[in-house]
Amino acid sequence: MAEQQRAIRTRQTILTAAAKIFEERGYQAATISQILAEAGVTKGALYFHFQSKEDLAQGVLSEQDQHVTTPSRTSKVQEVVDAVMLHAHRLQTDPMVRAGVRLSMDQSARNLDRSGPFLRWGNVGITLLQQAKSQGELLPHIDPAETADIIVGSFAGIQSMSQALCEYRDLTTRVSALMRHILPSAVTPAVLTTLDLTEGRGAAVQAETLATPQPVQ
Amino acid sequence: MAEQQRAIRTRQTILTAAAKIFEERGYQAATISQILAEAGVTKGALYFHFQSKEDLAQGVLSEQDQHVTTPSRTSKVQEVVDAVMLHAHRLQTDPMVRAGVRLSMDQSARNLDRSGPFLRWGNVGITLLQQAKSQGELLPHIDPAETADIIVGSFAGIQSMSQALCEYRDLTTRVSALMRHILPSAVTPAVLTTLDLTEGRGAAVQAETLATPQPVQ
Numbered sequence: 001m002a003e004q005q006r007a008i009r010t011r012q013t014i015l016t017a018a019a020k021i022f023e024e025r026g027y028q029a030a031t032i033s034q035i036l037a038e039a040g041v042t043k044g045a046l047y048f049h050f051q052s053k054e055d056l057a058q059g060v061l062s063e064q065d066q067h068v069t070t071p072s073r074t075s076k077v078q079e080v081v082d083a084v085m086l087h088a089h090r091l092q093t094d095p096m097v098r099a100g101v102r103l104s105m106d107q108s109a110r111n112l113d114r115s116g117p118f119l120r121w122g123n124v125g126i127t128l129l130q131q132a133k134s135q136g137e138l139l140p141h142i143d144p145a146e147t148a149d150i151i152v153g154s155f156a157g158i159q160s161m162s163q164a165l166c167e168y169r170d171l172t173t174r175v176s177a178l179m180r181h182i183l184p185s186a187v188t189p190a191v192l193t194t195l196d197l198t199e200g201r202g203a204a205v206q207a208e209t210l211a212t213p214q215p216v217q
Numbered sequence: 218m219a220e221q222q223r224a225i226r227t228r229q230t231i232l233t234a235a236a237k238i239f240e241e242r243g244y245q246a247a248t249i250s251q252i253l254a255e256a257g258v259t260k261g262a263l264y265f266h267f268q269s270k271e272d273l274a275q276g277v278l279s280e281q282d283q284h285v286t287t288p289s290r291t292s293k294v295q296e297v298v299d300a301v302m303l304h305a306h307r308l309q310t311d312p313m314v315r316a317g318v319r320l321s322m323d324q325s326a327r328n329l330d331r332s333g334p335f336l337r338w339g340n341v342g343i344t345l346l347q348q349a350k351s352q353g354e355l356l357p358h359i360d361p362a363e364t365a366d367i368i369v370g371s372f373a374g375i376q377s378m379s380q381a382l383c384e385y386r387d388l389t390t391r392v393s394a395l396m397r398h399i400l401p402s403a404v405t406p407a408v409l410t411t412l413d414l415t416e417g418r419g420a421a422v423q424a425e426t427l428a429t430p431q432p433v434q
Contacts, residue, residue: 026323029246105377106243107319114381149378150398153391154367157374160322161366164331174370181367185401 011049014039015063018056019099027057027109057103057112064090064100065120070205071212076132077187078195081179082205083124084155088175089202091159092168105160121152137191147186154178172199228266231256232280235273236316244274244326274320274329281307281317282337287422288429293349294404295412298396299422300341301372305392306419308376309385322377338369354408364403371395389416 017039021030032053036046050056070082090097103109104117125148132138138147158178162171176199184192234256238247249270253263267273287299307314320326321334342365349355355364375395379388393416401409 023324024327026243026245026326028243102324104381105322105324107240107322107377107380109243110241118378118381146394147398149391150371150375150395153375153378154371154395155374156377157372158367158370160324160373160377161335161370163324164321164335174366177363178367178371181364181402182398183402185398 007049010041010045011059014041014046014049014056015059016096018050019060019063019096022057022060022103022106023099027053027103027106027112032056054112057109058116060096061100061103061114061117062120063096064104064117065124069209071208075137075191075194076128076135077137077183077191080125080128080132080151081183081195081197081201083128084151084179085172085175085197085199085202086205086209087155087202088159088172089206092171098168101156101159105156118152118156122148125149125151132187137188138186139188142186147182151182154182172202175199176201224266227258227262228276231258231263231266231273232276233313235267236277236280236313239274239277239320239323240316244270244320244323244329249273271329274326275333277313278317278320278331278333279337280313281321281334282341286426288425292354292408292411293345293352294354294400294408297342297345297349297368298400298412298414298418300345301368301396302389302392302414302416302419303422303426304372304419305376305389306423309388315385318373318376319380322373335369335373338372339365342366342368349404354405355403356405359403364399368399371399389419392416393418 014035018035021034021038025034030053032046035056036043039046050059064087070079070086073079073082087097091101100117103112104114106112106114122145126145129138129142129144129148133142133144138144155175155178158174159168159171162168162174176197179197183195183197187195231252235252238251238255241247242251247270249263252273253260256263267276281304287296287303290296290299304314308318317334320329321331323329323331339362343362346355346359346361346365350359350361355361372392372395375391376385376388379385379391393414396414400412400414404412
C-alpha cells in the first residue's frame with residue numbers, strides 16, 4: 001500500500017515536470033531528457049509510468065478533465081455552466097490544468113493527438129444537454145451535440161485570448177460574458193431567469209465541492 | 218519601380234518561409250537560420266526587411282488580418298458575419314492565413330506579443346457593431362466591445378478545435394453554427410431573419426470581392 005502511494009507520487013512528480021517543460025518549450029521542442037532532469041527521477045522510473053513523449057503529453061492533457069465532478073442541480077443547464085465556470089477557475093489557479101489546456105491548443109505539436117480533451121469535454125456537455133433537452137430546458141431546434149461543441153470550442157478560444165492579453169486575469173469575466181452570449185440562443189427564457197452566470201460561480205462551485213464529503217472510490 | 222517590386226517579392230518569399238518554419242517547429246524552437254535556408258535569400262536581404270525572429274513572427278501574424286475588406290451592407294451585423302465567414306474560408310484555403318492564426322494561438326511562444334491579431338480583429342468588430350447598434354440592429358443591453366471580444370475569442374477556439382479534430386474540413390460548418398449560437402443573444406429578431414449565416418457565405422463573399430474592381434491605392 002505504501003509502495004502504491006509512492007508510485008502515485010512519482011507519477012505525479014513526473015507529470016508536473018512534463019507539464020513545466022511542455023509549457024516552457026512547446027511539445028515539439030521538448031525532450032524526455034529535459035523532463036527527466038526536471039523531475040529528478042531515474043529513466044527506469046519514468047519509463048515504468050510513461051512509454052514515450054506522446055504518452056507523457058497525453059498524461060498532462062487528461063489532467064484538465066479529471067476531478068471535475070460538479071454537484072447535481074435541478075437545472076442541467078446550470079450544471080453545464082458550473083462545469084464551465086469551475087474549469088475557468090481551475091485554469092486561473094492550477095498550473096497542471098493550465099499546462100493541459102495549453103498542450104491541447106498547441107497547433108505546432110505534430111504527431112500528438114490533441115483531440116482527447118475536446119472530445120471528452122464534448123461528451124460531458126452532450127450528456128448534460130441531452131438531459132436538459134429531455135426535461136424541456138432547451139429551445140426546440142437545439143441539437144445537444146452541436147451546442148456542446150460550440151461551448152467547448154468557444155471556451156478554448158476565450159481562454160487563449162485571455163491568456164494572450166492578460167495572463168488569465170480577466171478569464172472568469174470573459175467566460176461569464178460567453179455564457180450570456182450563447183445560452184439565450186439555446187435555453188428557454190424561464191430557465192434563463194434561474195441561472196447563475198456570474199463570474200464568481202466557479203470559485204463558489206469549487207468551495208461547495210470541497211465542503212462535500214466525496215464518496216469512497 | 219522594378220526594384221520596389223523586387224523588394225516586395227523578396228519580403229513575401231521570406232514571410233512565406235517564416236510561416237512554414239514557425240508552423241513546423243513552433244515559434245520557440247524556430248531559428249532565423251532555418252528561415253534563411255528555407256527562403257534561399259541572403260542574410261543581408263532578410264535583415265533588410267526584418268530585424269529579428271519576433272519581427273518575422275509579427276509579419277506572419279499580421280498577414281491574417283490583411284486584405285479582409287468585405288462589401289458594404291445595409292445590415293452591419295451581416296458585415297460582421299461576412300468578415301467572420303470570409304476569415305474561415307481563407308483559413309481553409311490560404312496557408313499564410315493559417316500560419317498567422319496558429320502563431321497567435323501558440324501559447325508556448327514566450328517573448329512574442331500575440332495580442333495584435335486579437336486586438337485588430339476586436340477593433341473591426343467593435344466598429345461594425347457600434348454602427349449596428351446606432352441603427353437599431355442590436356438588443357438594448359448589448360455592449361459592442363464585449364460582443365466583439367466574444368466573437369473574436371470564440372472564433373479562435375472553434376478554428377483550433379476544427380484543426381485538432383479534422384484539419385479544418387468542418388470549419389465553415391462549425392463557424393456557421395457559432396453564429397447561430399451567438400447572434401440570437403445579441404441581435405433583434407427582425408434583423409436575424411434577414412441574415413445569411415450559411416456555411417457557403419465566406420466563399421461567396423470572396424467571389425464577390427474578387428469580381429469587384431478594387432480602388433487604386
